[in-house]
Amino acid sequence: MSTLRLGLIGIGNIGRHHAEYLLAGKVGRCELRAVCAPNPVKLEPWKERGLAVWTDAGAMMRSGTIDAVLIATPHYQHTSLGIEALEAGLHVMVEKPISAHKADAERLLKCAAQHPKQILAGMFQLRVEPRYTRIRELLESGRLGKLQRVSWLITDWFRTDAYYSSGGWRATWRGEGGGVLLNQCLHNLDVLSWILGMPSSVRGFAQLGRWHNIEVEDQVTAYLEWSHGATGVFITSTGEAPGTNRLELAGSKGRLVLENNKLTFLENETDALEWSRTATVGFSKPAVTEHDLPFENHPAPHAALMDNFVAAVLDGAPLIAPGADGMHSVELANSMVYSSILGQSIQMPLDGAAWEAELQRRIRDSRFEKTVREVTTDDFAQSFRR
Ligand SMILES: NC(=O)c1ccc[n+]([C@@H]2O[C@H](COP(=O)([O-])OP(=O)(O)OC[C@H]3O[C@@H](n4cnc5c(N)ncnc54)[C@H](O)[C@@H]3O)[C@@H](O)[C@H]2O)c1
Numbered sequence: 001m002s003t004l005r006l007g008l009i010g011i012g013n014i015g016r017h018h019a020e021y022l023l024a025g026k027v028g029r030c031e032l033r034a035v036c037a038p039n040p041v042k043l044e045p046w047k048e049r050g051l052a053v054w055t056d057a058g059a060m061m062r063s064g065t066i067d068a069v070l071i072a073t074p075h076y077q078h079t080s081l082g083i084e085a086l087e088a089g090l091h092v093m094v095e096k097p098i099s100a101h102k103a104d105a106e107r108l109l110k111c112a113a114q115h116p117k118q119i120l121a122g123m124f125q126l127r128v129e130p131r132y133t134r135i136r137e138l139l140e141s142g143r144l145g146k147l148q149r150v151s152w153l154i155t156d157w158f159r160t161d162a163y164y165s166s167g168g169w170r171a172t173w174r175g176e177g178g179g180v181l182l183n184q185c186l187h188n189l190d191v192l193s194w195i196l197g198m199p200s201s202v203r204g205f206a207q208l209g210r211w212h213n214i215e216v217e218d219q220v221t222a223y224l225e226w227s228h229g230a231t232g233v234f235i236t237s238t239g240e241a242p243g244t245n246r247l248e249l250a251g252s253k254g255r256l257v258l259e260n261n262k263l264t265f266l267e268n269e270t271d272a273l274e275w276s277r278t279a280t281v282g283f284s285k286p287a288v289t290e291h292d293l294p295f296e297n298h299p300a301p302h303a304a305l306m307d308n309f310v311a312a313v314l315d316g317a318p319l320i321a322p323g324a325d326g327m328h329s330v331e332l333a334n335s336m337v338y339s340s341i342l343g344q345s346i347q348m349p350l351d352g353a354a355w356e357a358e359l360q361r362r363i364r365d366s367r368f369e370k371t372v373r374e375v376t377t378d379d380f381a382q383s384f385r386r
Contacts, residue, residue, distance in 0.1 A: 098326030100177030102352030120323030144251030156243025171214035179216030204336030211239025
């Protein structure tokens with residue numbers, strides 16, 4: 001195979017974005033051949049642009065006209081369509097989250113393991129952003145010393161009521177499976193697990209529908225512990241503006257801060273724990289050198305992940321975001337909410353079946369009345385985390 005023939009499932013906000021850069025030829029050796037949406041009217045413009053159109057994703061998958069799918073539908077369908085695509089012999093790039101909850105993610109990954117020659121990747125585009133690759137490299141190099149504390153205050157995922165009304169699936173247990181953690185912040189939870197590994201315990205305090213008329217969480221504070229000794233807090237909201245995005249990592253050799261598109265490393269000239277053990281005075285700290293670590297934002301992170309997906313299929317290149325890694329962010333999002341509901345810490349790994357049972361109970365008992373209306377989403381591109 002010299003070119004990957006791709007079918008796109010779901011042409012909502014992000015599906016349209018994917019279609020545009022693919023049709024503009026931004027991903028080499030990848031030909032967008034077909035799009036699928038349940039509503040034929042929405043398919044008309046794509047038909048006019050020369051694409052095959054389908055209202056039934058299964059029929060598209062089994063048509064023999066595509067080698068891979070990009071799934072850009074609401075969350076629960078990521079699992080069902082992902083499994084269907086793998087069973088049809090296709091490679092799969094699935095939008096985040098890889099599934100609506102951990103038990104579903106396990107089902108999807110089990111199916112992928114049964115089809116080892118096919119690629120399953122997740123759309124976690126922050127992994128190509130230089131600010132995060134730089135932080136990851138610094139941690140791996142040991143330059144921060146022993147990691148002591150992480151805090152991520154990420155409250156600038158502001159969303160309006162109109163946003164939540166723009167789709168029947170949004171912000172419901174039945175359609176989305178969670179709120180700010182599972183949707184917006186999932187990218188940050190992916191980065192957190194990617195740079196630090198999974199925590200050993202999670203205690204979440206999640207407020208459901210605190211700032212919007214929704215039934216899922218839109219404000220969360222979580223406390224995390226890692227077996228390597230670090231502790232952390234993760235705070236998020238979709239109800240706060242202007243909001244903050246500050247990631248701070250404190251190690252024995254210094255403090256790294258990412259805020260306002262600026263990465264700064266305050267480097268201790270002596271390891272602080274060593275200083276603490278050996279100093280003969282009581283209050284002074286090691287001398288510090290400040291380093292500004294300039295970076296550029298990636299110009300097209302989604303296209304970069306698709307480019308890597310194509311290289312994985314055609315050349316056997318390693319994936320930047322393997323599907324299996326997608327489990328981590330789902331598990332963190334689920335754990336923070338479940339811990340809050342239980343009123344106690346969750347020792348990881350999370351019992352996925354227990355959370356699924358709780359979720360099913362919530363879906364069954366829901367009295368939530370969802371309002372859906374046509375909403376302009378022309379400002380969607382502003383939602384991409386820069
Ligand atoms: N990676 C990113 O930067 C990013 C950004 C936004 C959204 N997302 C993710 O992408 C997914 C979609 O989000 P969105 O904002 O585009 O939602 P959306 O509601 O705007 O679009 C989803 C589309 O999927 C279609 N759909 C539903 N079931 C389908 C099926 N069985 N077959 C074909 N089409 C079907 C719907 O008709 C709808 O048009 C979500 O998982 C979301 O978390 C990722």
